[in-house]
Amino acid sequence: MNYKNSGVDIEKGNSFVDVIKNVCNHNKIGGFSGIYEYNDIKLVASTDGVGSKLELCKFLNKYDTIGIDLVAMCINDIICQGAKPLFFLDYYAMNKLDLDKGTEIIVGINEGCKQSGCILLGGETAEMPLLYKENTFDLAGFSVGIIEEDIYPKNIVEDDLIYGLKSSGVHSNGFSLINKLLEKYDYDLNELIKPTKIYVNDLNLLKNKYSDYIKGFSHITGGGLIDNIPRILDKDLNFNITISNIPDVFKWIYDKSDMSIEDMFNTYNCGIGMVIIFDKNVCCDELLNEDLIYLGKVIKSDKHIINCDNVFK
Numbered sequence: 001m002n003y004k005n006s007g008v009d010i011e012k013g014n015s016f017v018d019v020i021k022n023v024c025n026h027n028k029i030g031g032f033s034g035i036y037e038y039n040d041i042k043l044v045a046s047t048d049g050v051g052s053k054l055e056l057c058k059f060l061n062k063y064d065t066i067g068i069d070l071v072a073m074c075i076n077d078i079i080c081q082g083a084k085p086l087f088f089l090d091y092y093a094m095n096k097l098d099l100d101k102g103t104e105i106i107v108g109i110n111e112g113c114k115q116s117g118c119i120l121l122g123g124e125t126a127e128m129p130l131l132y133k134e135n136t137f138d139l140a141g142f143s144v145g146i147i148e149e150d151i152y153p154k155n156i157v158e159d160d161l162i163y164g165l166k167s168s169g170v171h172s173n174g175f176s177l178i179n180k181l182l183e184k185y186d187y188d189l190n191e192l193i194k195p196t197k198i199y200v201n202d203l204n205l206l207k208n209k210y211s212d213y214i215k216g217f218s219h220i221t222g223g224g225l226i227d228n229i230p231r232i233l234d235k236d237l238n239f240n241i242t243i244s245n246i247p248d249v250f251k252w253i254y255d256k257s258d259m260s261i262e263d264m265f266n267t268y269n270c271g272i273g274m275v276i277i278f279d280k281n282v283c284c285d286e287l288l289n290e291d292l293i294y295l296g297k298v299i300k301s302d303k304h305i306i307n308c309d310n311v312f313k
Helices: 008-022 052-062 065-078 099-116 174-180 199-211 224-232 248-256 262-265
Strands: 032-039 039-049 084-094 119-127 137-146 161-166 215-217 235-243 272-278 295-300 305-308
Touching: 008 084, 008 248, 032 305, 039 065, 052 065, 052 137, 052 174, 052 262, 065 099, 065 161, 065 215, 084 099, 099 119, 099 137, 199 215, 199 272, 215 224, 215 248, 224 262, 224 272, 248 262, 272 295, 295 305
Parallel strands: 084 119, 235 305
Antiparallel strands: 032 039, 039 137, 084 137, 161 272, 161 295, 215 272, 235 295
């Protein structure tokens, strides 16, 4: 069992993004979010969901953290462009409205907004019994921010340094496969349902200290490190990184599935939820005092390199 067998085709999804760009016929669709300029104001917007992690919530009958996931998936994208989060909107669709469940979800969304420094401005609640089966629902989120300072990425070149911030766990990608694995194998469900980390405060602290040296941010979501780091690089650039340790949950996924090591790094965050690229001239000794993991360097190549000997053992 691998991710494609579980029903998710990443390559087809990437092809559909290319279709969207061709249909829109403009260059405003960004790497992680879109930038809209109005007079001197630069607004940034993103939309996302939490996918099949909803099935785990349903199994556990626990809905108080999935709203944090929803906000995180959207907010983490817009802060990659350098945006300050302003407001959030949600879309909550279901077979039939359950007030207790809905309350838990909204409380989680509001908590995610608090962690992000934005407000829950509005949303839509839709009961659609003909479209959704009994006890099923879906969530989507929409975030808007404003760029007041630098727009990222900017001027990334060969030999610039790649660092990472730890994830809080699986976050909100790859659950189609995880749910399939749970049909056969046991794992700590409370570990799997941990909410996605929101990186607003982390990135603000780093920008306050190292704004002259930071060149880009990459939110590691669907597509893993392999797809997401290149989203902020020019086409002639790639990355050479070393992963020396990963959380046990990813070892479990690798062990119980038919995923290759390449598949794992092309699907899951594998312990790194946000990547930061620094100018090659930054003082590395200073960065050792931060909650950062040194990963490697930007290289000139059409292929990525991930060094990870025995990391999944």
